[in-house]
Amino acid sequence: MAEPEKVYQCQTVNCGCLYDPDRGDRRRKIPKNTDFSELPEKWCCPVCGATKRRFRPLAGPGSVKDEHQ
Numbered sequence: 001m002a003e004p005e006k007v008y009q010c011q012t013v014n015c016g017c018l019y020d021p022d023r024g025d026r027r028r029k030i031p032k033n034t035d036f037s038e039l040p041e042k043w044c045c046p047v048c049g050a051t052k053r054r055f056r057p058l059a060g061p062g063s064v065k066d067e068h069q
């Protein structure tokens with residue numbers, strides 16, 4: 001898995017889907033090593049369909065941990 005700063009998690013209730021840039025998103029033809037910030041704006045959560053804005057990184061500024069402090 002990529003660095004936690006680069007792994008984004010869906011913040012929708014009961015989802016928690018992770019976007020790992022090391023893996024990309026094969027179903028949407030997103031190649032490996034694509035940073036979350038490089039995903040097309042219309043990309044959405046493969047599980048619940050949430051938009052990119054609902055995702056937060058696992059670490060670093062604006063991350064999940066940040067919000068709970």
Ligand SMILES: [Zn+2]
Pocket residue numbers: 010011012015016017045046047048049050
């Ligand atoms: Zn989701």
